[in-house]
Amino acid sequence: MSWLSILALALQTAIGFQGASYALAAAGLNLHFGYTGLSNFGHVGFLLVGAYGMAISADQGWSIWVGFGVGIAASVVLGLLLGIPTLRLRGDYLAIVTIASAEILRLVANARPSEPLTGGSRGIGSLTSRLGFFDPSFIPEGTYGVGKSFVFTDRQLWAMLVCWGLVLVVTLLLRGLVRSPWGRVLRAIREDEDAARALGKNVVVFKLQSFVLGGAIGALAGALIVLNAGSVSPTRWIAPFTFALYTVVILGGAGTVWGPIVGAVVYWFVLDLADGVLNNLWFDVSDTSAGAIRLAIMGVGLMALMVFRPQGILGSKKEMLASGR
Amino acid sequence: MAAELRTDAMAALDLVEATVGVAKPDSILVADDVTRRYGGLTAVEVDHLEVPRGVITALIGPNGAGKTTFFNLLCGFDRADTGSWSFDGQRADGAKAHVLAQRGMVRTFQLTKTLGRMTVLDNMLLAGRPQGGEHLLRALWRGSWRQQEADHVTKAYDLLARFKLDKLTDEYAAGLSGGQRKLLEMARALMTDPSLVMLDEPMAGVNPALTQSLLGHVTALRDEGMSILFVEHDMDVIMTISDWVVCMAGGRIIAEGRPADIAGNAAVIEAYLGIDHGASTTGTIS
Amino acid sequence: MDLARSLRNPRVLLLLLALGVLWPGTAAGAQTPTTKPAADGVTAADEAKCKFTKQEAIEANGGPLGPSIWGRLCQVIDGKATFAKGATITVSQGGKEIADDTTGADGVFVVTIPGNGTYQVALDPKTLPKGFSLTDEDRAVLSNVQVNLGDQQSTFRLGEDDRGQRDLSDYATTVAKGVRLGLILAVAAVGLSLVYGVTGLTNFAHAELVTWGAIATYLANSAGVPFWLAVPIGMVAGAVAGLANDRAIWAPLRKRRMALLSMMVVSIGLSTAVRNLFQVAYGPAGKRYTAASGQLERSYGPFRLTPNDVIIMVICVAVLIGMTVLLRSTRLGTAIRAVADNADLAASSGIAVDRIITTVWVICGALAALGGTLYGLTINVKFDMGFVLLLSMFAAIVLGGLGNAYGAVLGALVIGVVQETSGLFIDTAYKFVVALLVLILVLLVRPQGILGQRERFG
DSSP states (O other): OOHHHHHHHHHHHHHSHHHHHHHHHHHHHIIIIIIIOOOOOOHHHHHHHHHHHHHHHHHTTOOHHHHHHHHHHHHHHHHHHHHHHHTTSOHHHHHHHHHHHHHHHHHHHHSGGGHHHHOGGGOBOOOHHHHTTTTTOOSOSSEEEETTTEEEEHHHHHHHHHHHHHHHHHHHHHHHHHTSHHHHHHHHHHHOHHHHHHTTOOHHHHHHHHHHHHHHHHHHHHHHHHHHHSOBOGGGOOHHHHHHHHHHHHHHOTTOSSHHHHHHHHHHHHHHHHHHHHHTSSSOOOHHHHHHHHHHHHHHHHHHHHHHOTTTTTSOHHHHHHTTO | OOTTOOOHHHHHHTTSOOSTTOOOSSEEEEEEEEEEEETTEEEEEEEEEEEETTSEEEEEOSTTSSHHHHHHHHTTSSOOSEEEEEETTEEOTTOOHHHHHHTTEEEOOSSOOOOTTSBHHHHHHHHOSOOGGGSHHHHTOGGGTHHHHHHHHHHHHHHHHHTTOGGGTTSBGGGSOHHHHHHHHHHHHHHTOOSEEEEESTTTTOOHHHHHHHHHHHHHHHHTTOEEEEEOOOHHHHHHHOSEEEEEETTEEEEEEOHHHHHTOHHHHHHHHHHOOOTTSOOOOO | OHHHHHTOOSSSOOOOBOOEEEOTTSOGGGSOOOOOSOOTTSOHHHHHHTOOOHHHHHHHHTSOOOSEEEEEBEEEETTEEEEOOSOEEEEEETTEEEEEEEOOTTOEEEEEOSSSEEEEEEEOGGGSOTTOOBSOGGGGEEEEEEEOSSOOOOOOOBSOOOTTOOOHHHHHHHHHHHHHHHHHHHHHHHHHHHHHHHHOOOOTTHHHHHHHHHHHHHHHHHTTOOHHHHHHHHHHHHHHHHHHHIIIIIHHHHHTTOOHHHHHHHHHHHHHHHHHHHHHHHOSSOBOOGGGSSOOOEEETTEEEOHHHHHHHHHHHHHHHHHHHHHHHSHHHHHHHHHHHOHHHHHHTTOOHHHHHHHHHHHHHHHHHHHHHHHHHHSOBOTTHHHHHHHHHHHHHHHHOTTOHHHHHHHHHHHHHHHHHHHHHSOGGGHHHHHHHHHHHHHHHOTTOSSOOOOOOO
């Protein structure tokens, strides 16, 4: 495989559905971590709830809209359940409770007794026709692109279009929110909760609003992933998914409006490039090793970013320097 | 110093007897039987205290006297084990910190809590009241809060000019000097239109020139009709500006009175000399 | 899964059929002797009575064994090993019958097979003599016996089926296993709690310290060092790793005054990177310590534990007592507690805060390594074993009260026992879920944890 086609494949993933769905999920996390300073390390739990909401609804024969409704309603309930007890406490508690509850959700979905509802470890498959996600597509059947590698099918294009469209809508909505006095309070809480409290802000309520809203955006991303894949399985919703989203948020610039989008595109480009390179070395790298090396690169990247460029691509250096108090 | 002026509230205090728990003609804060224990240690045990309205009251005492703890209890930043107190005639014990702040009791912190990654102007605007745009649903509809925001901006610029911070409006607060941050915190507190300003060691770690300027600002607030309660252990500062002094030691109030009364009070002198000489150290962190 | 479950019950008049496979092409030394999968519930005494080795099989066969599936049908009846005579064993492959054999008076059968592959081994229950019965009729056919080089064993289960019932001993043993898990968790998590105490860092990469210790011990062990000598080697490796962690990463970041939330994110990156590098370097498969094999359960009062279980618990208790003494009554311990209470105050009273923090990291690394090794001894050593334990460790230290080392121990015991015993009442798939739910419920009622102090402001 030529280096050019490796680049083309990486770009395809980056601007394709993968990139878009990560951008959407990361937008929610950015509201939590970037703007409010909430240490939500179980964001994948919100995605899971959105995904299973959609899949289970489709399995019951309900429409996509009901699926979105169920997924988002469940994410709001989850946000309130986790937020009300823990947002009063120090951030460490939130970190541990969120990561634990995301794991609980995954294990419950995976467990044999849950099979009638979630399909257990096999998940729920062959939903594509029931979901009818691709039915409204106006894109004529065929493939579109340049050359042999940078090619999208009509279905891929449709999924991209819908997902990036939603990313844009959500981002503009968040842009309006974080630039309002409401967003100003969130930033104040991120900087110093006690100061915000001393100025008469009901800190817990603001945190809860941010937590639930960001969680619902995560659920939306989860539902879209199911729409695109036509199936759901429990193996996907593991803690490293959340960590990848952190990498996306920080890479793009935590607490910036367009950061999650830039972060998601760059993240997937780099990761897929690494994959392409690993598969085309002069010696063989097994698939499991390649996967592990990819994740190791992500881990090292996350550390290096935090240490050497915490403001990410879009954040301002000056603002970051200010964070040292 | 603009302390020549004497308000009615100050004059009224002249008639009050200098004893612990004495009743004042007009009190903004009245506390009864307030205790706070940590493990087996009683940090605060106050039987009765009235903080007079419209004047500067100093809460003094050596390190570990429980003044900061008492202060934190009063403004809702810590929970008392027992006790009741009222602010402006309304019950205040058990109220959350932000509720008290909304009712006009606003505090500052010993270690300044400016919001580093926000601009000086944003620091100020945050404190403005009322804020329709802080409602999640209205936040998206800019028209509903645009006018309010514009009013806050005008007020913020006025206050910043008064504290000589108006040239720094777009700087990140973290970029300010320590003194400027103290000033910003005080200016920010005033954005909320408070009736009682609670200052936690406002002069701690501040150079003499800035101390003078801060003292000037504090007395100016009093002259505008606000009540001030501040924690301090530097005797010179206390004698210069306070109208009433409350002295704590070992969690209890051991003396109350005008600065002159306190200066000659045997219990106060003993508490200071007997326990602590280090009035200039950083103080306890409780 | 089913096999393990069917082996759970102890009092059963037991079966024992050792199915071994010999392959003549390999020298005897290359054959890995496999023990029966740690037979929960089969009492050691019963086990021993029905024990059947290859040597005995060769003797019974009256000559060397070719490629074959062999075994002996044995059931303990009235405390005596009794052999089933005249039972028919049929071996088939892909639905095609290959050969059969009928057991002799010694209960032994030998079925010759063509070579490696997957076989179905069926026992005709109708041919079992009086007094013998299969525990589970459905398991009269072992449908998936994989034959590779070497010996393997598989079992038919004989005796009355009372798997649905439990007795006091089952409950007691489960609780003991919970305590074992709790103690291991405590040893592994005390360091996490101490580091949190002195630096405020919630260290996700603690998981990899645990894994590292287990792997280091494994490497020493597989290089020929006897297991119990390899343990201290693993601890030293852990201590070095703890020291390196602090010196290379955390001390510089502390100097930069990096926010705790940012440090948490750094630790996530570190954890992800190291865990995956372990997977590449060490391989994705789980491996076992030499000391992990040959473990049979014995009865200690109502508890049925393996000797390893007992040693593990003794070591954990000793280490935890040692830590308590260290924290309570040494100068180092006093200094650690002072730094945890208030680092600024400790520094102003002449304590070298940075040195204390580094020391804590060294202790943390060594204890994490020990915890990892002991955990590896109960299951196996795998690149993500620490990560699997991480949430339980977090749950333990939050449950006990963040930063409180004694709380961490108490929390670990609660989490361990809850996790193990919940399997008695609900599906085992949920046992981890139950432990985490307990954590969340405790936080609801007592946010500061069991031993934590109510939070102070200001």
